[in-house]
Amino acid sequence: MTERYLKINELSNVKPVLKWAGGKTQMLNDIIPRMPKQYGKYIEPFIGGGALFFNIGPDESVISDSNPELINLYSQLANHCDEIIDMLSFYKNDEEFYYQVRAKDWLECEPIEAAARTIYLNRTCFNGLYRLNKKGFFNTPYGKYKNPNICNPEKLQMASQALRDTQIICGDYLEVLGKFAEAGDFIFLDPPYVPISDFSDFKRYTKEQFYEQDQRNLANEVKRLVDMGCYVMLTNSNHPLVHELYAPYNIEIIQTKRNINRNGNKRTGEDVIVTAY
Known part of the structure; x- marks a missing residue:
């Protein structure tokens, strides 16, 4: 195994190209200090907006997601960034x-x-x-912003550079981890959260749902990875089920904001960071 050392991104701290409900930008100052200081590959099988991936710029990495539209974006951005920028110039608010x-x-x-x-x-x-209906069609309404930044060429080019040497895969997280994870790798897991209210939108990330049994299956996979010798970090909601599933590991509660809530008074929340190493 070739060890990779945690480093500050040489691309001047690349930013995610997407706004992402539940994205980890606000938690980076809590996540990064808890990462292992050295590891093999970086693997993130619920990539979403990729805040941590873009920030640390790992040398050897595998990112994946079950959302084919999202993976198409990252694949095309890695290889056809200039064409995407040209096309975005024709889109209007x-x-x-x-x-x-x-x-x-x-x-x-x-x-x-x-x-x-x-x-x-x-x-x-x-x-x-990013929200899909049960048929798999994007159904979020228009945002009515006066001047949204539809195209930021510099940000897109930096993200493209970060993605070029990365293995980008569309697939189920269990299949990806089963194929790529090896002893010494760092696995960052940011799955659909256990819902903390009846109105949580986080599970509507793909047309399929992520139910309690899926959370239990994920916990079983974490145990397999830890037993194999991987470093595993997981984020989720501060919910009793999460504490039950990850009781053998270190669980820390982090105060966060829920910017997606329409009610400003309810935009605070608690996430947990599980470190299993």
Whole structure:
């Protein structure tokens, strides 16, 4: 195993290209100091907005997700960044235009156009909320922002550079971890959270749902990885089920904000960071 040392990103702290409900940008100051100081590969199988991945810029990494539209974005950004930037220049912040773009099935687009569409909808929809209905169609309403930053060429180019030497995979997390995880690797897990209210949107990340049994399956996988000799860190909501499932490991409660809540008085919350090493 070649050990990789935790480092400050040489690309001047790359930022995520997407706004992401439940993204980990606000928790980076809590997460990074808890990471192992040295490790083999970096593996993140629920990549989402990728805040930690982009921030630390790991030398050898595998990122994946079960969301094919998201993975198409990262794959196209790695290889066709300039074309995406050119295409984004034609998108406008207009409500009628937004719904026309939203109505088009991304699978009917060419891959580069689909990637640009994903960025455009994310920057102009309400709160940057990626939400799919049960048929798998994006259904977040128009955000009505006066001047959203639809295209930031510098940010996209830096993210593209960070993605070029990364293995980017669309697949189930169990399959990805079963294929790639080895002793000494650092596995960062940011799964759909255990819902803490009846109105939580975090489980509507893909058209499939992430139920209690899925959380239990994930905990079993964490045990397998730890027994193998991996370093595992996991984030989730501060829920009794999470404390039950990860009782053998170190669990720390972190105060966070829930920017997606319409009620400003309810935008505070508690996450947990589980470190299993």
